[in-house]
Amino acid sequence: MSRESSVIVGAGPAGLTAAYELGKRGMTSTVLEASDQVGGISKTVNYRGYRFDIGGHRFFSKVPLINELWHEILGEEFLLRPRISRIYYNQHFFDYPLKPMNALAGLGPLESFLIGLSYIKAKFFHIHDEKTFEQWVSNRFGYRLYSIFFKTYTEKVWGIPCHEISADWAAQRIKNLSLKQAVRNAVFGARQGMDGSTLTSLIEQFHYPRFGPGLMWERCRDLIQRQGSQTIHGVKVERVRHRQGLVDCVQGRGAAGESLEYDGGHFVSTMPLRDLVQVLDPLPPDDVLKAAQALRYRDYLTVVLVIDRESVFPDNWLYVHSPEVKLGRIQNYKNWSPYMVPDPSRTSLGLEYFLWDTDEMWTWSDERLIELGIRECAQIGLIDPRDVKDGTVVRMEKAYPVYDQVYQESVDRIRRYLETFSNLQTIGRNGLHRYNNQDHSMLTGVYAAGNILGDKRDVWSVNTEKEYHEEERATQPNAGDRLVPTCVAVSVDMADAAVEEAENAVIEGAFARIDPLALGVAVGAVSGAGIFAASAVLLLSGGPAPGPTLSLLGNYLFGFDVTWPGAVIGLFEGGLVGGAVGALAAGLRNWTLRLYAKIVQWREGRDDRRHLLDKM
Amino acid sequence: MESRASQQDEVSRTIARVKADALALVCGLIGGLSLFVMTAWLVLKGGPQPGQHLQLLSNFFVGYSVTWTGAFVGLLYGVFTGGAAGWLVGRMYNAVVDARKK
Structure with missing residues (x-):
């Protein structure tokens, strides 16, 4: 292989986007994927014609470049779907996002009154120096509302008490817009959808590929193949060899157990940080290894049930807050896209369980898990067990990087060490140990490709508060401890920057202060x-x-x-x-x-x- | 160096400057039309001694009276006086802003 080509570990959204962007600019790459399918957590699994996601993936992004990429890769395969979702709690279904009258009817006047009092209390007795997720949410919604609508579900998803989850996690999901950004969005509209639709409209509807998000990545794989790159499946990376600050090659084992070796000029890893550090050869110093071992990941499994009913419930998904059942969320794939089921008279439901791979339940047989899913679905009154005609289970390890109280320090330590390699970049959700959405991961892929070609983009800035400051195009020489974005590689990006600059100038003038x-x-x-x-x-x-x-x-x-x-x-x-x-x-x-x-x-x-x- | 928090908390960091000519035009139009309308209203209302107080403006505006002719004379005076006041305010404002920048 040419020393000028790149080796990319992982064929998820980040890795494939990096390969695609490199290919567009004439550089080939080899993408190594451990599984037999592309897309990572954004893949779509096909079970006897029933397609389902690993979680649900709505397609909207605040990054115009990503919206462009989606269209570029998938063309006109997107459907605009209505969004319906509810919360199941205490034998009631609550509309989500919460609607006051609906919540009042479900909770009753006394509980609603107590929630109101709790909210007022939170406003007057604000917890300063929020450290935990519990404090963060209580400060904004009141403790009582938090305990009903956030605590149980969050603890199901993350498997740790809310008072042990870092407040960073919530803060990262809720962007703290500056005044200028807020005004710009209000005056010019926050273009977030693929067609320029705004957040408000995306509350009610969303874009979704006709055959699920996996279609996007299968297309992307085909496109990069046409560009001259290749995706190799079944390769488990066992070693990343390096010397003198340069990665030399990646060694792994193929599906048949054969030894494989890939060298190149540039290396991009979407492997979980913990795994990457442990396969470096030679191994990094002890403190880096310890930091890697401290990183935790939440695992996830979906029990898919095929129900012999045309319609089970109208929602795209249901949040299940009730503590009496283990399942956390139910996806109704047919309501995401009617093309997700082969037989319109049937419905497929995805029951989502969030686990640690050390939990006993993780090792349960598929039959036992399906039995549990049927029982729990019947328990909350959604199905008649006799209607279940088929089922399967998909396990996804390391689906969610965990934000506990020590993760940031560990990530910082690992990052400092990895930055000593001049030809290695880590990207994607697990590559950055950041709870990125698909669009964020893709953006890290775009940045990584740009860096290989000479740009100076900070992949670590994606999906952070800093990213929002960078949107301001303000000159901040010390804004990052790696490489702060200074140039724009893609023409769409350039046009967006120009529009943004013009909008900023208008806002700056209109809101100029009178002395x-x-x-x-x-x-x-x-x-x-x-x-x-x-x-x-x-x-x-x-x-x-x-x-x-x-x-x-x-x-x-x-x-x-x-x-x-x-x-x-x-x-x-x-x-x-x-x-x-x-x-x-x-x-x-x-x-x-x-x-x-x-x-x-x-x-x-x-x-x-x-x-x-x-x-x- | 200003903190990130203060940057976050500002919509615009620019101090507005005033176009003195535009302010003169606006103030002149407002001044002239106001005087014209006030005068015309009193003329239309009629009565034994219409606009005895407004009439006192003739101390400053030679030829002004509370009549239809006076309304047009007042229009011109209003435009001139309002325009001059607006222009002066604009120029002085900009001069002070410039002086404070130095």
Whole structure:
């Protein structure tokens, strides 16, 4: 293999996107995939014609470049689907996002009142220095609402008590938009969908590939093959050999147990950080190894049931908060896309269980898991067990990187070590140990490809607070401890940047502050001079009692009358009053615009918080 | 160096500058039309001594009276006076902003 080509470990969204972007710019790569299917956690499994996802993957992104890529790869295969989801809790179904009247009816007036009190308490007795997920959510929703709608489900998903989950995790999912970003979104619209649709419209509907997200990655694999790259399945990476700060080659074992070796000029890994560190040869220092061992991953399995009913429930998915059952979420794939089932008279449900691979349940047989799924579904009243005609189980190891109290320190240590290699980049959800969505992972692939070709993009900045600051295009020389994005590699990106810059300029001008002191001085000077001039005109024109009406100003300006000394008093006092009025007007105008921006920012934050469960 | 929090908390970091000519035009139009409308309203209302207080403006605006002719004279004076005040406020505001920047 040419020293100029790249070796990419993992054929998930990040790895395939990196290969695709490299291919577009004339560089070939070899993608090594351990499983027999591409797509990673975004694959679509086909069981006797019933297609299902590993979780549900709605397609919308705040990154225009990713929206473009989706269309570029998949063309017109997207469906626009209505979104319906509910929470099952305490034998009730609650609309999600929560609707006040629906929640009130389900919870009852007393519980609703207590939730209200708890919310007010949270607003007045805010927990400062939020460290845990529990504190973060309680501060925003009140403890009672948190305990009903967030605690059980979160603990099912993550397998650890909410008071042990880092607040970072929630903060990362809810972006803290700056005032300017909020105003820009309000004025120009937050283009987030593939067709430029906004978040508001995406609450009600979403894009989804006709045959599931796996179709995207199968197409992508075919495209990179046409570009001259290859995807090799069944390769388990066992060693990443390196010397003097350079990775030399990747060694692995093929599906038939044969030894394989791949060398190249650049290496990109989407392997879980923990695994990557452990296959480095020579091994890294002990502290890095220990940091890697401290990283934890949540595993996941789906029990798919084929139900002999045309329709089971109208939702795309249900969150199951009730603690009496183990299952955490139920997907109704047919409602994601009617093409996901081969027989329209049947429905396939995906029962999602979140586990550790050390749990006993992880080792249960498929039959036992299917039996559990049927029992639990019947228990919550969704199905009649006699309607279940078939079933299967799919296990996905390391589906979620865990954000516990020590993960950040471990990741930082590993990152510092890996950055000593000049030709190795880690990307993707597990490659960065960051709970990225598909679009984030793809963006890390785009960045990695760009870096190989000479750009300077920081893959670690994707899906972080810093990313949002970078959107501002502000010059922050010390913004990152690796490489802060300084150039844009893709023309679409460039156009977006130009539009964004133009929008920023409009906002900057429209919301420019009026200087209260300057306006006060100007209005004061003109007012004082005006009163002086008016008095002077009357005095010069003469008469026995000049300006009796103007003299009435003396009621407001202490000592003023239409005399020469009065004119001077009018000059000063009129100047002072005019100055105060000018400064006040400027202040009010600035304050009003700021208030508007704050309201817009709060509304955007509220919309984001309303979807917190979706982001788990 | 300003903190990230303060940058996050600003919509615009620009101090507005005023186009004095535009402000003069706006203030002039408002001044002229206001005086015209006030005068016209009193003329239309009629009565034995219409606009005895507004009439006092003739101390400053030679030729002004609360009549239809005076309304048009007032329009011109209003435009001129309002325009001058607006232009002065604009120029002085910009001068102070510039001085504070230095």
